[in-house]
Structure formats: C-alpha cells, structure tokens
Amino acid sequence: MHLFCAFQGLLMRHSFIKFAAAIFAAHALITSQAMADTSIKFLNDWRWEGQAAPLLLANKGYFQAEKLSVSLTPGTGSGATVAKVASGEFDMGLGDFSSLIEHAAKNPATAPPVAVYMVYERTPSSLFIRKASGADKPTQLAGKKLGAPPFDGGRKLWPAFADAAQTGVVIWQNVDAAKREEMFAKGELDGITGFYFTTMLNIEKQGMSGSAYTVYPFHELGLRVYGNAILVNPKFLAEHPKEVGSFVKAYHAALKATLSNTREAMKAVKEMDANADEQFEWRRARLAFDTFVNTPTVQETGMGYIDMKRVQSNIDVVVAAYKLPSKPTAKSIARADFVPSK
Structure with a gap:
C-alpha cells in the first residue's frame, strides 16, 4: 500500500512538472511573439535617389529600435504609390497628396489611405x-x-x-x-x-x-498645395496604430539626422544603389530638402506637421482643378496626431 501511494505521488509530481513545463513553454512562445518585430511593407515614391536618404537611413537602425521590420520597395511615381497602398499591396508608402485627394474623390465608397506625416510641405x-x-x-x-x-x-x-x-x-x-x-x-x-x-x-x-x-x-x-506624404492603408492603420506611430517617430528622427548631416546620409543611398554618384545625389537631396521639406513654414510648425484647415483648402483646389465627381472630407484622408512634437 505504501509502495502504491509512493508510486502514485511520483506520477502526480511528474505530471505536474510536465504541466508546468508546458505552461512555461506556451508563455515563452506568446512572449516571443509579442516581442517580435512588426513587419511593414513600404513603397517609396520613386527610385533610390538623394531625397530618399531619410527613409534609407531610418532602415539602418531607427526602425529596428522601434521593433519594426520594414521592407522597402522603390516606386514608379508618387501617384502610383497611392493606388498600391489603397489596395493593400503595401501597408505604407510615400505618395502625392493631390493624388490621394483624387483617389478618395473617385472612390467615395471605399476608405482611402490616410496621410500621417507631410514630408514635402510644398508640392515640388x-x-x-x-x-x-x-x-x-x-x-x-x-x-x-x-x-x-x-x-x-x-x-x-x-x-x-x-x-x-x-x-x-x-x-x-x-x-x-x-x-x-x-x-x-x-x-x-x-x-x-x-x-x-x-x-x-x-x-x-x-x-x-x-x-x-x-x-x-x-x-x-501662390499655389499652396502639399507635396508627398507618408500614407497608410486604412485597414493597417486600424489594426496597427501603435506601429504606425513608431514608424513615424523613427522616420522623423532619421529625417532630422539627414538634414543635419546630408553627406553622411548619402552613404545609405550608395548602399542601395552602387551606381549612385554621392555628390550628385547630395545636390539633389539639398534641392529637395531646402526648398520643399525644411521650409520657413516647417521651421515654425515642425517637420511633418499637417494643418487640417490647409488639407481642406487643398481638397477644394484639387477637386476643382481635376474636375472630380465628389469631395472627400479632410479627416478621411489625413490625421495630424501621429506627428511628433517639434
């Protein structure tokens, strides 16, 4: 009888150890999944040229620090990016704001991509x-x-x-x-x-x-129309608002670093395109940054700032110029709450 009880106790202890081990393994799996980097598919507006340096630089440590795994794809035009982000082929992208307005006006029954960071304060x-x-x-x-x-x-x-x-x-x-x-x-x-x-x-x-x-x-x-903005697919934005905020934070930091030392940032461009002429791309980058990114308005508001009243004004201009069939609302295509403070 004593032998049976001892054997039964041993079985119970063994079962408990197996159960505890299973619980620990499950917890470890859940924890590792929670800690895994979020994947984001990002489509650029154009090829890997000097003006793309902030994005390329961000992918050399800034995104990773925010627990993001970002795959970058060169674009074929800032207007084309809008459609591909809208379709869900890409989670995010750098697209033309006027093209975003056009897409939203022509597809009123479908939620459009959302601009969360204005890279070009003026249209180029x-x-x-x-x-x-x-x-x-x-x-x-x-x-x-x-x-x-x-x-x-x-x-x-x-x-x-x-x-x-x-x-x-x-x-x-x-x-x-x-x-x-x-x-x-x-x-x-x-x-x-x-x-x-x-x-x-x-x-x-x-x-x-x-x-x-x-x-x-x-x-x-006098044509005060926004240029290219960071756009987010509406479904991805609804499911991953925290990660979108982290992306914007990382890009913002990389943009500031690029403006501070543009020549150093050109190394990231050279790594993506071995044929790139760093001096030539530096000139291109400075033309873009000095005229359309770091403008007098941006120096007052901070980089990436989205003025919702100006968004509505842009909608009015584009709808009239393109002769669009409907007029989207400002809040349907842009959000100002993701932009870091100045």
Missing part, C-alpha cells in the same frame, strides 16, 4: 520655360507648346496653376517621362512640368545650361 511640381521660346515668364505662355506625361502632377494641377499665374491657353503634348527633358533641351518643347529637383538635374544631364531656361516652382505663384 514646377514649370520650366526655355528662354529661346520667347517666353520668360508664365504670363507669356499663351499659345506655347508644353510637354509632360498625362499623369504628371504638375500637368494635372495645371488648371489651378494657370489660373494663379495667368498663363493663358497653352498647347499640351503628351510625352514619355524618360524623354521629357531631352525634348526640352533640344527645343522641341517650349516648356515642361516636373518635380523641381528631379527635372532640373535631368536637364543638366542633357547638357543644357541653367541660364537657358527659367524655372517656376508652383508654390512661388
């Missing part, structure tokens, strides 16, 4: 005019031939810009984005629209002197 869309065309300023453009791809942000915003700049009626020619600057340099076009820091350097690569043309960033003629 700009007008370039050949001096040899006989026009030196926008008011002299009537009857002149301008070229841009149909999807170009500056061309789509042209009705608003033309009204503000009093350009008169121009003749638009559809051109391939890869041929735009070449045609301009050859004199086949009187003017073109494009992103300030990309188009200017592409014209230079064509051998055209800066003294041979005049450039007018849209904002200089």
